[in-house]
Amino acid sequence: MSPRASALTEGPIARTLITFALPMLAGNVLQSLNGSVNAIWVGGFLGEAALTATSNSNTVMFLLIGSIFGVSMAATILIAQHLGAKRTAEARRVVGSSASFFAVVSVVIALLGVAFSDRILAAMQTPADAMPLAHDYLRIIFVAIPFMFMYAFTMAVLRGAGDSRTPFMFLLLSVGLDIALNPLFIFGIGPLPRLGIAGSALATLIANITSLAALLLYLYRKRHPLVLHRGEMHLLRIDRAITATLVKKGVPMGLQMVVVSVSALLMLGLINQFGSHTTAGFAACMQVWSYVQMPAFAMGAAVSSMTAQNVGAARWDRVAHIARAGVGYQTIVTAASVVLIVIFARPLLGIFLPAGSPALTTAVHLNLIASWSFLFFGVTMVLFGVVRSTGAVVMPLIILIVTLWGLRFPAAASLMGRYGDDAIWWSFPASSLLSMLLAVLYYKYGGWRKARMTPAATE
DSSP: OOOSOOOSSSSOHHHHHHHHHHHHHHHHHHHHHHHHHHHHHIIIIIOHHHHHHHHHHHHHHHHHHHHHHHHHHHHHHHHHHHHHTTOHHHHHHHHHHHHHHHHHHHHHHHHHHHHHHHHHHHHTTOOTTTHHHHHHHHHHHHHHHHHHHHHHHHHHHHHHTTOOHHHHHHHHHHHHHHHHHHHHHHHTOTTSOOOTHHHHHHHHHHHHHHHHHHHHHHHHHTTOTTSOOTTOGGGGSOOHHHHHHHHHHHHHHHHHHHHHHHHHHHHHHHHHTTOHHHHHHHHHHHHHHHHHTHHHHHHHHHHHHHHHHHHHTTOGGGHHHHHHHHHHHHHHHHHHHHHHHHHTHHHHHHTTSOTTOHHHHHHHHHHHHHTTHHHHHHHHHHHHHHHHTTTOOHHHHHHHIIIIIIIIHHHHHHHHHHHTTHHHHHHHHHHHHHHHHHHHHHHHHSSGGGOOSOGGGGO
């Protein structure tokens, strides 16, 4: 396995895309497997309140990741465009400056999160029986945030350079450590103290620190073209021009994640009103759905990096083919996944809930209604991945605001008095369908092809 940057501007489009996307999909499988195994330990052995606590805490963490996601994605697109145009020196400047900016912001987020974690959980209407557990879990997760963010940023940079295999190999290490350490810290095996739900968060912290250190060591030993060496530390200075681009393009992309995260928080607030059983059922569905979403996330990231390199190389003849291949691949896989989780809903969801739990009936019911939304979600993610690779980042944000804040939450909140929790579950496919339709219209008729990250990116 070579850590060198790879060209995504050559070769058969469909084969190159699927080869590049498969390690991302496998990495998503690993991350979801990690979350699922942790949920089994927490939900199966510590109870529904503990599972509810992790569900609420992980929603907060997703919101925080979203707040800085855009900076990482903007840097990745810049790097891919520079490498597509064979401007390696410019790509290295982007890596250094954006890494410093990214690190500073992630530390600030972590400090604020530790200080205000209780207020955040209270604002989410976290059930009283889950509040102490969520407090213990979330504070440690906040400590892990800088390491998790820098780890994700490093892997995103590699993918922008056309290397999806190296990130996958180190995800194996991270997931393996997290899975192995969870029961040790939860139950206090051997000389280790019994930490309960806090032990699960501590395992995540240790796994991310170890994997980040190992990945950086590997890249330096292999002298990857994007790492900085002695005498190049000046590239770590925050460059105003690069930072301005990261902020201008990254903030709208980050806000997309924030819109999704805030929507999730609002919806979870509605779900929490029906009690821990309903929230636990929803949390179990989220574990299963994480696998269904994987093809969309993997293909969306793959088409974004691949399109960005081709835009940088001025290979516009390949862009439409990339979009069609991405939509086709993810739709086939997502459709098959949805059919499977509907047919085998009870045994799959039962993995994450105690035997005989009333939450299982709720989970099976809401899964039948809401799981089909991921067919529409997948198309949207792939098309968003294509258009943002040119620097068109505002319209996808507007589409998400309209569909999630303008339709999903208001519809669920206004109708649940009449239809109960079914109003919440039906709001998912309705808003996802609208999002897909708007994304298709923008892809076909919008001005995203004229957008640019920076003037230099088109030289």
